[in-house]
Amino acid sequence: MSMNRRQFVAAAGSVALLPLVGCSTKPDSQHVVVIGGGFGGSAVAKYLKKYQPSLSVTLIEPKTSYVTCPGSNWHFADLVSMEQITFNYEGLKKRGIQVIHDSVTAIDDKAHQVTLAGGQKLSYSKLVVSPGIDFKWGVIEGVTQANAEKIPHAWQAGSQTLLLKKQIETMKQGGTFVMIAPPNPYRCPPGPYERVGMVAQYFKKHNPKAKIIVLDPKDKFSKQGLFVEAWQDLYGDMVEWTGVNDGGKVSKVDVNSMTVYAEAGVIKADVINAIPPQKAGALAFTAGLTNETGFCPVNPTTFESTLKKDIYVIGDAAIAGAMPKSAHSAVSHAKMTAAAVVNALTGKTAFSTINANTCYSLVSDKYAISIVGVYSVQDGKIGEIKGSGGVSPAKADADFRAMEAVYAKGWYSSITQDVWGA
Numbered sequence: 001m002s003m004n005r006r007q008f009v010a011a012a013g014s015v016a017l018l019p020l021v022g023c024s025t026k027p028d029s030q031h032v033v034v035i036g037g038g039f040g041g042s043a044v045a046k047y048l049k050k051y052q053p054s055l056s057v058t059l060i061e062p063k064t065s066y067v068t069c070p071g072s073n074w075h076f077a078d079l080v081s082m083e084q085i086t087f088n089y090e091g092l093k094k095r096g097i098q099v100i101h102d103s104v105t106a107i108d109d110k111a112h113q114v115t116l117a118g119g120q121k122l123s124y125s126k127l128v129v130s131p132g133i134d135f136k137w138g139v140i141e142g143v144t145q146a147n148a149e150k151i152p153h154a155w156q157a158g159s160q161t162l163l164l165k166k167q168i169e170t171m172k173q174g175g176t177f178v179m180i181a182p183p184n185p186y187r188c189p190p191g192p193y194e195r196v197g198m199v200a201q202y203f204k205k206h207n208p209k210a211k212i213i214v215l216d217p218k219d220k221f222s223k224q225g226l227f228v229e230a231w232q233d234l235y236g237d238m239v240e241w242t243g244v245n246d247g248g249k250v251s252k253v254d255v256n257s258m259t260v261y262a263e264a265g266v267i268k269a270d271v272i273n274a275i276p277p278q279k280a281g282a283l284a285f286t287a288g289l290t291n292e293t294g295f296c297p298v299n300p301t302t303f304e305s306t307l308k309k310d311i312y313v314i315g316d317a318a319i320a321g322a323m324p325k326s327a328h329s330a331v332s333h334a335k336m337t338a339a340a341v342v343n344a345l346t347g348k349t350a351f352s353t354i355n356a357n358t359c360y361s362l363v364s365d366k367y368a369i370s371i372v373g374v375y376s377v378q379d380g381k382i383g384e385i386k387g388s389g390g391v392s393p394a395k396a397d398a399d400f401r402a403m404e405a406v407y408a409k410g411w412y413s414s415i416t417q418d419v420w421g422a
């Protein structure tokens with residue numbers, strides 16, 4: 001019996017991603033500390049406790065509620081409220097995980113100890129770090145942290161999402177929205193282009209003569225053919241994408257005159273969504289977990305840092321070979337890492353792992369496209385299993401696209417329920 005793409009990914013998610021691990025209910029003196037309560041950190045905390053209920057697990061995250069980036073683009077088209085994409089840590093606490101709302105300022109890998117901003121010190125047997133991304137400010141002149149209040153990135157969901165949403169709503173009729181897309185590697189490869197569709201859906205209803213210009217330092221992007229087909233079908237000539245070969249690289253933004261200086265020319269904008277180049281979250285740098293790429297090298301089987309023993313790095317901050325930086329990937333890393341940590345603590349050996357990723361993108365409320373991949377360790381690196389994945393078909397009919405939009409919302413509900421549900 002042959003499996004289609006979706007069945008294969010489902011199988012990878014349900015079977016291969018749940019390796020056998022040691023499981024004891026005796027009280028455990030070993031303590032695992034997890035830093036970062038986003039997708040990767042929250043999921044690893046949950047699965048550590050699930051695989052080894054006796055283990056003492058502490059999650060450290062400064063925020064008391066977490067706004068997911070997945071779904072945040074949908075807010076621009078009024079498809080979800082901010083409340084619908086905000087989660088708290090009560091579900092994790094009910095599982096017996098200690099949650100401390102503070103930031104880690106230092107990691108002492110020799111002493112196996114972390115220091116919190118509030119002064120508290122915690123000892124760990126194993127440490128899992130999932131700090132997400134940070135921005136490389138100033139690579140484009142004018143795209144600075146201070147100016148993010150005028151030209152929001154909205155690439156960490158929350159107040160930045162609200163700010164960009166307000167600018168979209170108050171943009172003058174027939175105005176110009178300019179997106180400066182980031183270079184590789186960055187969180188959520190299809191994310192900027194999903195955003196274009198969501199902003200276009202809003203404009204089509206409320207500001208039909210508006211223009212969306214995407215300036216891109218890349219020559220291609222994820223699901224490009226499908227996105228371009230959808231933009232044309234749904235929004236006519238509202239969207240214009242300029243890649244690097246046609247002058248999409250931006251050298252400067254003047255926030256006072258709202259002018260963007262690209263190789264293709266000088267553009268006067270009404271709203272600028274400048275998404276800067278990215279690197280691992282700041283803590284990864286202070287803890288010495290990064291290499292020259294600005295991200296964290298890890299053992300592809302266990303996600304243990306190759307630079308510091310007993311510290312595991314997962315999610316966007318990790319160098320995970322062919323896997324894209326996504327919430328789905330982060331949760332996949334988390335499940336593998338939880339198993340690897342429990343195995344290491346119980347004296348079992350590491351195993352070969354299968355990871356998976358799925359990214360749905362809405363282009364309108366009834367039109368979505370997707371990309372999936374299943375990954376294994378090949379020649380010491382995480383590579384995509386040949387023939388395992390793919391993208392939605394081109395020229396599919398409206399019912400197919402509408403069904404994928406239903407799947408997109410289902411994906412969101414199930415992953416957030418998996419990570420933060422009680």
Ligand SMILES: Cc1cc2nc3c(=O)[nH]c(=O)nc-3n(C[C@H](O)[C@H](O)[C@H](O)COP(=O)(O)OP(=O)(O)OC[C@H]3O[C@@H](n4cnc5c(N)ncnc54)[C@H](O)[C@@H]3O)c2cc1C
Nearest residue numbers: 036038039040069070103104131132188315316326327328
């Ligand atoms: C617009 C947009 C849309 C997206 N859509 C999708 C999608 O549809 N599907 C998908 O799979 N992915 C999507 N993503 C990508 C996804 O959001 C990320 O890949 C995912 O959040 C990565 O998880 P993480 O745990 O690495 O980082 P995060 O989720 O960012 O979590 C990091 C956490 O670490 C905390 N932290 C940082 N430093 C410290 C410290 N010193 N001490 C304590 N805590 C700390 C932060 O407060 C944060 O809560 C999207 C991203 C964007 C921007």
